[in-house]
Amino acid sequence: MADVFSKDKRSEIMAKIRGKDTKIEMVVRKWIFAHGFRYRKNDKRFPGTPDIVLPKYKTVIFINGCFWHGHEHCKLSHMPKSNVEYWEHKISRNIENDIKNQEDIKMMGWNFIIVWECQLKENTEEVLENLIEKIEENKGHKSSRL
Numbered sequence: 402m403a404d405v406f407s408k409d410k411r412s413e414i415m416a417k418i419r420g421k422d423t424k425i426e427m428v429v430r431k432w433i434f435a436h437g438f439r440y441r442k443n444d445k446r447f448p449g450t451p452d453i454v455l456p457k458y459k460t461v462i463f464i465n466g467c468f469w470h471g472h473e474h475c476k477l478s479h480m481p482k483s484n485v486e487y488w489e490h491k492i493s494r495n496i497e498n499d500i501k502n503q504e505d506i507k508m509m510g511w512n513f514i515i516v517w518e519c520q521l522k523e524n525t526e527e528v529l530e531n532l533i534e535k536i537e538e539n540k541g542h543k544s545s546r547l
Contacts, residue, residue: 405483425521426452426464432529438536449502451513460512460539462532463499467518471496477519512539 426442430453433440444454444461451461467477471492481488506513514535520528 423464423466425466425516425518428521428525429453429462429464429516429529429532433532433536436533438533447509447511448505449498451506455536458512458536458539459510460514460536461506462514462516462536464516464521465499465518468492469495470499472517472519475517475519514539 430440430442433453433455438455439457441454441456443450443452447454447461449463452464453462455461465472467475468479469492470478472478480492503513514532516528516532
């Protein structure tokens with residue numbers, strides 16, 4: 402199926418997609434800051450440039466968009482009808498990178514938490530409360546997922 406937009410229009414649309422400081426990242430950052438956690442954001446010293454780094458807890462947080470990170474069994478993670486081969490390759494590469502980055506973070510002796518966009522949209526307060534618990538739990542443990 403051909404794209405409904407011209408090449409220039411599609412380029413303009415894609416250029417507006419943010420890679421950091423997204424709405425869901427802002428929600429998470431405000432919540433954890435309000436609960437006394439201090440963090441660094443988008444720290445390039447870590448594999449995958451985590452959205453949030455909590456040095457005191459040796460924990461990083463990835464806030465993943467369901468589409469971009471291929472969240473399984475999620476209604477927000479659908480394959481576009483145009484340029485399917487490109488998108489399959491792009492999303493599968495993102496998933497491979499995510500797995501490698503998580504392994505590298507574990508090898509560094511750090512914990513990681515993944516927060517998914519769909520979970521945050523559906524149960525914002527519950528997910529954020531669980532996030533606080535996971536951060537505090539991680540003081541002595543390795544990786545977890547929400």
